[in-house]
Amino acid sequence: MSATGVHGRLRGKVAIVTGAASGIGAATARLFAAEGATVIAVDRPASPILSAHAGVERIVPLARDVTEDGAPADIVAAALREGGGLDILFNNAGVSERALVEAQTDAMWDRQFEVNVRAAFRLCREAVPALRERAAATGRARIVNTASVMAERTDLGLAGYVASKHAVAGLSKTLALELGKWGITVNYLLPGAIETGMTRAAFEDPAIRAVWAKKAALRRLGTPMDMARAVLLLASDEADFITGHGLVADGGLTLRT
Numbered sequence: 001m002s003a004t005g006v007h008g009r010l011r012g013k014v015a016i017v018t019g020a021a022s023g024i025g026a027a028t029a030r031l032f033a034a035e036g037a038t039v040i041a042v043d044r045p046a047s048p049i050l051s052a053h054a055g056v057e058r059i060v061p062l063a064r065d066v067t068e069d070g071a072p073a074d075i076v077a078a079a080l081r082e083g084g085g086l087d088i089l090f091n092n093a094g095v096s097e098r099a100l101v102e103a104q105t106d107a108m109w110d111r112q113f114e115v116n117v118r119a120a121f122r123l124c125r126e127a128v129p130a131l132r133e134r135a136a137a138t139g140r141a142r143i144v145n146t147a148s149v150m151a152e153r154t155d156l157g158l159a160g161y162v163a164s165k166h167a168v169a170g171l172s173k174t175l176a177l178e179l180g181k182w183g184i185t186v187n188y189l190l191p192g193a194i195e196t197g198m199t200r201a202a203f204e205d206p207a208i209r210a211v212w213a214k215k216a217a218l219r220r221l222g223t224p225m226d227m228a229r230a231v232l233l234l235a236s237d238e239a240d241f242i243t244g245h246g247l248v249a250d251g252g253l254t255l256r257t
């Protein structure tokens with residue numbers, strides 16, 4: 001991946017990115033760092049987070065499962081220690097399970113809600129004091145949460161995932177309402193069909209790949225960098241008056257009914 005961000009749009013800022021070892025999170029960590037931010041790049045200890053960004057300037061890896069009790073405090077503490085504050089929280093770690101409702105187990109349901117919703121909520125709550133402090137000093141701070149086009153639509157076998165992503169949208173809108181008075185914006189991203197670790201198995205099949213590419217108006221799958229650029233829009237100073245917004249970044253996948 002090339003470090004295309006050479007404009008310093010996040011110069012001097014400190015960001016947390018979760019799910020940063022792979023896919024959308026990895027690309028966003030790289031782009032944020034290339035744009036001048038110090039990035040706390042968080043992913044599970046079992047992931048390659050400690051080596052994924054080795055040698056990349058301004059990326060500080062943190063091997064942590066976001067669902068653990070002490071994770072939010074440790075992650076925010078890392079931002080304060082490494083960067084001296086916190087400007088941007090990007091809650092992106094996520095998991096998906098596919099099984100029709102009758103075959104969807106409690107464990108599958110709970111895991112999706114634990115990672116996709118509960119962990120994001122707990123990290124937002126933990127980050128608010130640091131974000132408030134930074135917003136008071138600089139005029140702004142940001143939360144961006146990764147939802148999905150499944151925050152507004154659905155597909156077969158995705159009951160738990162779809163419900164969890166609708167919840168991410170609801171959480172983001174409520175946070176936007178509560179935190180606006182401090183100068184903190186809260187927005188969420190709705191990616192379409194993106195080539196990442198989550199979708200690799202499916203998109204390795206050329207037939208499945210072709211179907212999803214053809215569904216999009218732009219006739220291709222999305223890349224992690226497509227998503228990173230959309231997150232950068234929401235994280236940048238230019239987005240000062242945008243809050244509670246769900247940004248669809250799907251190449252036109254969901255235009256047609």
Ligand SMILES: NC(=O)c1ccc[n+]([C@@H]2O[C@H](COP(=O)([O-])OP(=O)(O)OC[C@H]3O[C@@H](n4cnc5c(N)ncnc54)[C@H](O)[C@@H]3O)[C@@H](O)[C@H]2O)c1
Pocket residue numbers: 018019020021022023024025042043044047064065066067092093094095096115146147148149190191192193194195196197198199
């Ligand atoms: N790929 C797509 O087509 C697509 C579409 C819509 C939404 N999304 C969302 O994008 C986000 C990023 O996913 P991706 O597509 O880049 O997939 P990915 O699997 O490549 O990356 C997800 C990362 O999250 C990490 N993660 C999972 N559970 C974690 C935990 N408990 N603690 C810390 N890290 C954890 C994984 O280790 C992985 O590195 C997810 O929220 C996903 O739901 C993806």
